[in-house]
Amino acid sequence: MLDPARTIAELRALHGLTGDRHGAQRVAFTPSWNAARAFLLQKLADLPVTVETDPAGNLWATLPGESEQELWIGGHLDSVPNGGWLDGCLNVFAGLEVLRRIQGESAGRPPVTVRLVDWADEEGRFGHSLYGSSAVSGHLDPERAGVLTDRSGVTLRGALRGAGIDLDCASAAQAQRRKAGAYIELHIEQGPVLERLGLPLGAVLGTCGALRHLITVTGRAAHAGSTPMDARQDALLVLGRLSGEIYAVAERHGGVCTIGSVRTAPGIPTSVVETCEFTLDQRHLDPAGLAALWQDARASLTRFCEEGGCSFTVAELFRIEPVPFHPDLIDAGEQAILEVTRAAHRLPSGPLHDAAQVARAGVPAVMLFVQSLGGLSHNAAEDTRTEDLELAVRALDRLAERVMTWMGTRQAHGAADGETARRGR
């Protein structure tokens, strides 16, 4: 029988073992992360599962089923430094509870093979987010990853070696994908949407694509006292107009736009701003929407510069395409939520998740989000109501059940792997 209270108790015990007064400290490949994995292994020991670590360092617990087709339930034990008690490990321990329930009810032989996966270094200690799931999806480049270091100068390659992993062989973890039939993951929302709607749970549509630009606007330095307002070429005014315009742009196309970092030169009180440098981050679930966000922002920037006697240059800092989840599984996620609570909501994920890597590799995937109090995450104040956590575990369990049924139907109708891959993208 499913026991969501046990999940919460396990999460609290884990936090007691690995956290401190500054928050969670389960940073990948550190002793406290090892302690978290040891805690998980101890819990898995009570189940008739085979446990293995793949060549990238991801931990797999496999419960064989009637079919070799696999349902994956994923999460990540690692956290950012001074992180929250739920981010990533709620996923793992809720998955563990679902695995227990399936094993118990099916007398050890579920219809499909069920695997719990704890992805390694989701948070990107070395600047490479989703390290472990990238290896499995085939998106890890050992040459690029080989030069990465953490904030203390420790290399990714060295940290892996300390864990018995050879970075150059990590991509062999792709072999895990051979029998993958579907992937599900529960995560805290890390945003305010569900809280504002008063809903505990939502089905995630996919992860947004992101475009990040560094924009430099150049006007003309001029004495703050002797230069009339209509004789100014004020680079700050261009930023100011754009800071409001991005709200209209996002209103028009959906998605989000953020100006997060600003620098001004000469940067003294007595001079009109000559140069204003700032970042513009834009995210959208749809590639065309993402392109439209940047096209509109750029057009406005061009106009504001022309009207203000300024010029600008642009450098692309970062780009990732949107990853939509599988429509059937999104439906299943919504139905699973409606089994445990009165209403569901569909929402995109702004942040990236391991589920996106799995989906990019062609495995049908979906996520559930549970409400985050205050939308907070990546700090010690991260929290979710106990009753919502319990509902989340129940919903994940219902989703697992529905996806197993879906996998059976799909297999019966002979859905080719090629079709799976195409629809999952």
Place this chain on the structure above:
Amino acid sequence: MLDPARTIAELRALHGLTGDRHGAQRVAFTPSWNAARAFLLQKLADLPVTVETDPAGNLWATLPGESEQELWIGGHLDSVPNGGWLDGCLNVFAGLEVLRRIQGESAGRPPVTVRLVDWADEEGRFGHSLYGSSAVSGHLDPERAGVLTDRSGVTLRGALRGAGIDLDCASAAQAQRRKAGAYIELHIEQGPVLERLGLPLGAVLGTCGALRHLITVTGRAAHAGSTPMDARQDALLVLGRLSGEIYAVAERHGGVCTIGSVRTAPGIPTSVVETCEFTLDQRHLDPAGLAALWQDARASLTRFCEEGGCSFTVAELFRIEPVPFHPDLIDAGEQAILEVTRAAHRLPSGPLHDAAQVARAGVPAVMLFVQSLGGLSHNAAEDTRTEDLELAVRALDRLAERVMTWMGTRQAHGAADGETARRGR
């Protein structure tokens, strides 16, 4: 006979003696400033004037007249490092040429006593702008000035000692004011107003008051990917709205407003700006106008914060009251300009000048501005057309003549010193 070409030749010779390829280097109390003064003294040696240095280090050349009442013609030989060839010394050498003309025409006995003054350290090498004229006006505080150092750590007190000046006695220079009847000064505009109007010369209404605030707007940090636009408390958006609003505020009340320096926190591309700190510099010739500029800006800031879910704090960084020039002398300045060219313009001065210190002390004062090419100043590219420089010398000469007449009329009508002081404020 007035010879403006001689003034330009003298300025070029001075620049050859004391400048280098980076610009003018006549920084107060340095060897090249001493060289500039030696050059001036050599020119003064040809005239029947008495030359003295007052207790603050200002240099005075006095041509006695029929009346003890004094007309002062002022300027400053000192420059900023890597400064321009005209700022301050145009004033002095144009004044010298006017002194020569008056001496020549009056056979050594003009109606009033005429004094050419070269103010010490106008540019504020030690962070105290208008040092020499402050001492004469009674606005030098030796205790405050005693702690000042320049960028190399040289103290104002030490530099004065090297020039034979005791800072604690500098305020004795106030005695110079006993017979002061009027003050005139020619200066380059250091802004673009006259150039835009296509006019060589303008009569200055006074120096603007300035209010400078440090404003800190606080919103809420939130993930750029997971926070919908309408759930944001974006401190940058408040700055953005204010950066445009200050143009409307200045349009409404006159004067100028400048946001010159901006810092954002956390200042990363992936977070909505939580804290935005910036400076707001506002200037106006009228105290009520200056107060209205700040009142309106503050009201808008309050509204933008309320609408954007943010709060703000304010710290006053700097404040100086406006110093209007004498209305009769402004009229005289305009008439003098119209004697040498087809049109005149009245304009306030955003930057401070020695004339403001003299006016604050109750001496009727006025300035003339001559066009600056490109509005540039305080760098080697500072320049003014030769024909405009010649017109400027002619206009200063005509102004001197008009002011001498005005002083005579005033004395005949028995204007009390008290009244002079009151009207001049």
